[in-house]
Amino acid sequence: MTDRPSAWVARFAPAIAPGETLDLACGGGRHARLLAALGHPVLAVDRDAASLAQVAGPGITTLQYDLEAEGGAWPFAPGRFAGIVVTNYLHRPLFAHLAGALAPNGILVYETFALGNERFGKPSSxxxxxAPGELLDVAARHGLKVLAYEDGIIETPRPARVQRLCAAGREVDPGAVRLDM
Incomplete structure (x- = not known):
């Protein structure tokens, strides 16, 4: 695992409007630190206390919470976050909660493994x-506007098959979002 932010997240994080951001399943905090450096107050959430101990820093609040073991309880208010970042994590029951927790002018940046990754290693289940196009389906089902999407093989930080999505809340004018930052 690398401590450098994902190129996908680094590309779209500057498009997030000022406000609180959520780094879900934050691991060691590479994206929490990036978001904090951009001036966002960050809530970094992970189930692993050891990982969260690495995340602490200015502008970052941590929360140890296992979203899969808490009986499906979603702890965040609707419309709370200006930005939500999720990488290398997939728990499908959270999709509706993520969309709901996004502010109407918020940005969701999502990147995780896709079918075909089994030939590169784990995860392989x-x-x-x-599934093909699954993140596009999630965006459509929850009224998010797709700003960018990719589905393919990456070489760094290690070879993998991934899907990537940058989507916006209902009040975002997609034509006004700078994607070349």
Whole structure:
């Protein structure tokens, strides 16, 4: 695992409007630190206390919470976050909650493994791999506007098959979002 932010997240994080951001399943905090450096107050959430201990820094609040073991309880208010970042994590029951927690002018940046990744290693179970076009379907089902989408093979930080989505809340004018930052 690398400490450098994902190129996808680094590309779209500057498009997030000022406000609180959520780094869900934050691991060691590479994206939380990026978002904080951009001036966002960040809530970094992970189930692993050891990972969260690495995340602490200015502008970052941590929360140890296991979204899969808490009986499906979603702890965040609707419309709370200006930005939500999720990488290398897939728990399908959270999709509706993520869309609901996004502010109407918010940005969701999502990147995780897709079917076909089994030839590169783990994860290899279809339960943890996105189906073709699945992130596009999620955006459509929850009224998000797709700003960018990719589905393919990456070489860094290690070879993998991934899907990537940058989507906006209902009040975002997609034509006004700078994607070349």
């Amino acid at each position: 279809p339960a943890f791999l996105l």
